Structure formats: C-alpha cells, structure tokens
Amino acid sequence: MQQSNAYVITFSVILTVVLGLLLSGTAELLGPIQKKAQELDTKKQILGAVMDGDELGAMKPEEVLEYYDKTISSKVVNIDGEEIENDRDGNPLVAENVNVARNYKMKPEDRFYPVFMYHEMGNEENIKSFILPVHGFGLWDEIWGFLALQTDLNTIEGVTFSHKGETPGLGARITASSVQNRFEGKMIFDEEGNLQAVEMQKGEGRDYSGEPHKVDGLSGATITANGVNKMLKNYLSHYQAYLDKKKSGEDAPVALN
C-alpha cells in the first residue's frame, strides 16, 4: 500500500503544500521586519561613509534612523548631472528608494543616480560631504558601497563597501573598517582634473600614503580588489557630469520629466 504510485504521489503533493505554506507564511510574517532591517542597513551604510564605524555600531536602530533624517538630504540626478524629480511613470523619485543594483543592469544613460548630502544637523545649507553610491562586481557576486567626497568634490572623506558573496576572510574584508580607512584622504581627480579614481594595488602591506590615487591591496583577494577598482572608476565616471557641474557652480535644478 505504502509503495503504490498513488500513495507516493499523494504523499509528495501533501508534503509540498505543507512545506510551501510554512515557507510562504514565514516570509509573509517576517517580511516587514526584514524590510526594516534592510532599510536600516542601507541608511547605516550611507552614514558609514561619513561616520566612524564604532560610533555608528554603538547607536540603536531608532537613533540611526533619527540621526539619518536629521543629517542626510538626498536627490537623484541623471547621467548629464541634471536633477530629476520624477521617474518614467511620473511618480516622485526618492533617492533612498532608488535600487542601485537594479539600475546597474540598465544602460548607464538610463540609470538614476542618487546623491546623498550629509549636512550639519538641522541645517541643510551647510553641506559637509556628498555621498555617492557605487555598484559593481567582485569575484563571486555583486559588490556595492558608498563613497563620501569632501566639499572640494575631490578628496575622499570615507567609504563603505558591502558584498553579496565574497569569500569570508579574503574578499569579504572590503567590509572591514581597517580596509575602508585606507581610502580616506585619497583624491579621485588628478591635477589636470581628469578622473583617476582610486586603485587598490596588488599585494598588501605597502605604504601608499604619498600617492593620492593608490591604496594598499588585499592579499589573497586581488580579483575582489580589482572589482572595487573597476566599480569606483566606472561609477564615478557616471557622476562626473554632476560633479563637474557642481564644481563650476551651475547647480540650478533642471526639471526633467
């Protein structure tokens, strides 16, 4: 009886339905909490580009969200550096909701480019740094991050990197503050004003303090480091129009629908 085809098929169907219900029920139940965790994570990453990691880690989730609301303003620009207020369907664009990963799959000209501005608490005029998202590919999967530029739009204030599947202990070290701190104070433009970005070098343990476009590499994770280099150069080049505009002072918002 237990070996009959009918029994096997019935058993499998019931098992599938029960397990399916269990999983979808859990996903439904945990969905809102996961969404919040994700939002908090994104905001933490944005703040991480301008704040000390330990300081940020010590803050409670609500404190992070509150601090974020008070110190970060945002907008979205296109590849020509013009501010956009509505998406293709005419809905208002919110920089925090722009999915950089999904935009990355589109042609550079069609992407939305969020810009986050870190300003003095409560005073949006006094901007302290500009935070730009970056996105690319590491060894195994996507890597992304946020890069904060000082008001000269050249010097790096700080970076944060995240990844989906880099090797723990090797490529995954791009999330470590000891690695991210290496980018502080580096320049993304050379003296002629050409975009150089910043490149991680092969090997680890050398001192690059005198060289504005080079940082120490990741031993054992050269491909991840190369991914970071490509990501920075590539994404910063898409922001170049915006940065140039900003530098030359013509920053009048252009409505573009």
Added chain:
Amino acid sequence: MSTETAEKAIDKKPAEALLSKRRKKLVTDPLVDDNPITIQVLGICSALAVTTQMQPTLVMAISVIFVLVMGNLTISLMRNIIPTRVRIIVQLAVVATLVTLVNEVLKAFAFDMYKELSVFIGLIITNCIIMGRLEAFALGNKPYDSILDGFGSALGYSWIILAVAFFRELWGSGTVFGIPVFDTISGLFGEDFSLATNGLMVSPVGAFIILGLIIWVQRTKTGYVEH
C-alpha cells in the same frame, strides 16, 4: 479479561530513563569517538569555508544544531508514513525548508550575519552530516532518541569548527571574536607583544592544516585506526 491485563502489564517494559546510559551515549559518542568531522570525515566543505572567524562560525554552528535537531525530529515523526522510494527527496525537502527558515530569521533579526553567512547557510542543505543522520538514524528511531542523536552530531560538528575557527582567527587575523588578542595582552603587561598574522590561515588551506592537526592529535590519543 483479567489474564489479558496481566499479560499486558508483563509486556510493558519500564520506561527508559530520560537520560539513560544509552541515550547519553547518543549525545556523547559523536563528540569525540564518532565525531562526524574527524572520524566520519563528513561536512568538511563547510568546515573549511566558514571557519575564518569565530563569530560567523558560531552562528553557523547554532544554525546546524537547529537544522539537524529539527530535521531529525521531523523525519523521525514521519518515518512510518514516508514512502521508501522517495525518502531521500522527502529528507531533502524537509532540510531545505528548515534551512530557508533559518535564513529568513537571520535576515529579519540579524541582518549583518545574514549578509555574511547567507551563502553558507544555504549550503547547510548539502552538508553530508545532516542527510547522513536523517538517513542512518531518524528513519529508524523514535523522535526523542532522534533529537538526542541530532544534537550530539551537530555538537560534535560545532566544537570542531569552533576549534578550527579559533586557531584560524588567532593566527590569521590576530583576533578572537573580533577582539585583538595580542594588543590586549600587551596592554595588560605593558610589554610590546605581537605576532605577525599568517595569510595562509585565512585561506582554506589553513583550515586543512588545522583540521589535520586536530585529527592527528585526536587519533593519537584514542588510537583510532581507519579500517
């Protein structure tokens, strides 16, 4: 009537103690004498992959304990109704469901750990220890024994990966649970004391070496020989 009840009373054995000798062995055997990693040499892949640092290893260990205990329990409860011909698929479905649950819970309540570990959590499904215990034990034993067996095996797995992670993190990054050990020690004694970190230890090769040393020490002590 009366003879029947008498017979039943004789048939009924006294209930086994909650932690009888046999049951204790179910838990303690896999710790050393029948350790899934060092003796059965199962689950090596994840032992190599996650053990660069203590903290993710601990989360991984807890996840494996949960999946194995719950998996053993579920399969043991269903053991009499599972059709033999599809039992492997059934085990796989149960394990995959449990693993997905762990992943979802981590995503909701420990997002940082989720980011770091989600790849490996998914790979628990393929951990040979889990399918091995379901097939070899839970299918033929009662639920409570299966829980103990699953707990023992998972614990045997856990302490080995934690031991490997301890040495790998200590020598590879100079930290334990992210705390810089050597700096702390030199802070305590006021002497300059440091150890150059060894890059070999953060690569999977380091795990092979540590694991090999653990197996060597263990087999020297227990006198275990592979047949």
